[in-house]
Amino acid sequence: MSLLEFFEWLGNTAWSVALLESIWVYPLVETTHVLTLCLFLGMIATLDLRLVGLTLRNVPVSEVAGRLLPWAFVGFALMVVSGVLLFYSHPVRAFENVFFRIKMVMLVLAGLNAFIFHTTVYRRVTEWDRSPVTPVKARLAGYFSLMLWTTVVVSGRMQAYNWFN
Amino acid sequence: MIFLPFFEWCGETAVGIAIRDSLWLFPVIECVHLLALAMLGGAxxxxxxxxxxxxxxxxxxxxxxxxxxPWLVGSLLVMLVTGVLLFTSETLRAYYSPPFWWKMRLLLLAMLFTFTVRRKVLRSDDASGQPLFGKLVAVVSLSLWFGVGFSGRWIAFY
Incomplete structure (x- = not known):
């Protein structure tokens, strides 16, 4: 079975059809997906802006990360659950949409960027925790994160339009 | 009813017509509106x-x-400008959408609250002396902005 055939089968399951056609649930899931952006991206962007030196320059980086990232994770969990539900309601339409594919690639890249940041330069955060100007690698991670999450949001929004199918 | 002629006029402005006639302007403005939402929500x-x-x-x-x-004010300004632009491209749709009117009411309240009561509490550091009042202010602020975002999303549905 190809991936497309699997998604065709998935989109024809009773729960998928029910979700797509529901009057209240689908809009509620979509609203959750959009509004959780504030919690998830709001916290991530605050940390990124600290890394690039645009806000909270007097607050230790480890404190911004330690206090805000747990909330970002809560937001991320909600975004993934609502996002998977949205995908489940129309898998074929999403799969064939170029913006959806771009979004998935950007998601992976954003995750990779975060992983590299946390396993390299952030390991030595005690050395630069309190400095308003962070090391180049940390600043780069901040800029990459802001850029990648922006493209995730933009391609996610553009998924509503299927110009290139 | 008194708003209808004004809404119709807005829809006939050059900006409204340009956005309506363009394939990509509306989605692009939507994206900016959404990114500013994340920023405003974060701030x-x-x-x-x-x-x-x-x-x-x-x-x-x-x-x-x-x-x-500055992030709050900046992102709010971006949201207001992009919001007005989106509005001019579909004024009649907005006029007949109940969530649109809820959003406008809540937006007015949220901005009033943010730049009066909340601002005062944050400036005077009152909350450290009266933590309960600070908590109340936070709950009202979050509820109002949540209401703005929620009803905003539902303009698309009703």
Missing amino acids: VLVVDMRLLGLGLRRHPLAELAREAQ
Whole structure:
């Protein structure tokens, strides 16, 4: 079975059809997906802006990360659950949409960027925790994160339009 | 009813017609509106969470609020400009959409509250003396902005 055939089968399951056609649930899931952006991206962007030196320059980086990232994770969990539900309601339409594919690639890249940041330069955060100007690698991670999450949001929004199918 | 002629006029402005006639203008403006939402939400949340004793709670409230303020005002301005642009491209749809009117009411309340009561509390650091009042302010602020975002999303549905 190809991936497309699997998604065709998935989109024809009773729960998928029910979700797509529901009057209240689908809009509620979509609203959750959009509004959780504030919690998830709001916290991530605050940390990124600290890394690039645009806000909270007097607050230790480890404190911004330690206090805000747990909330970002809560937001991320909600975004993934609502996002998977949205995908489940129309898998074929999403799969064939170029913006959806771009979004998935950007998601992976954003995750990779975060992983590299946390396993390299952030390991030595005690050395630069309190400095308003962070090391180049940390600043780069901040800029990459802001850029990648922006493209995730933009391609996610553009998924509503299927110009290139 | 008194708003209808005004809405019709807005829809016939050059900007409204240009956005309506363009394939990509509306989606692009939507994207900017959405990105500013994340920024505004973040700027509101960081401070309101602090009032509730969450997040950056070790940092002085007044200083945190001062750091968040330009991001809040900046992203709110972007949201207002892009919001007006989106509105001009579909004024009649907005006029007949109940969520649109809810959003406008809540937006007015949210801005009033943010730039009066909330601002005063954040500036005077009152919340440190009256933590319960600070918490109340945070809950009202979050509820109002949540209402704006929620009803905004539902303009698309009703």
